[in-house]
Amino acid sequence: MKNDNLFQNLPDTAAEVFETLQESEHVKIERIISSGQATPGEKVYDQPRHEWVVLLKGKARLHFEEGDRMVELTPGDHVFIPAHSRHRVEWTDPESKTVWLAVHFD
Secondary structure, three states: OOOOOOOOOOOOOOOOEEEEEEEOOOEEEEEEEEOOOOOOOOOOEOOOOEEEEEEEEOOEEEEEOHHHEEEEEOOOOEEEEOOOOOEEEEEEOOOOOEEEEEEEEO
16 A cells, blocks of 8 residues: 655646546546646547546636536635536646646546
8 A cells, every 4th residue: 555645746847747546447536737737729628437626736727618617726626527528628827736636437
């Protein structure tokens, strides 16, 4: 059994980093570290699995095509994204690291 901390060892890079923490056939848990990133261009996420995401540190804004809805996230905020719910990341905090915990599941 490995013990770790979600706020330790944050990468020293301006690139967005996706780290798989645990994965099985039906579930994937990942830590995402953003540094001012947004979904590039006109790209839209349309994922085959449900996703539950919690913002642990920083700030972000998500856009959902259905209902043309914007969701602002600050630490502690979480959102359930049903499979095939078309969305994009509009903005993450450019001044500090934004740390997300995402759970993808069937």
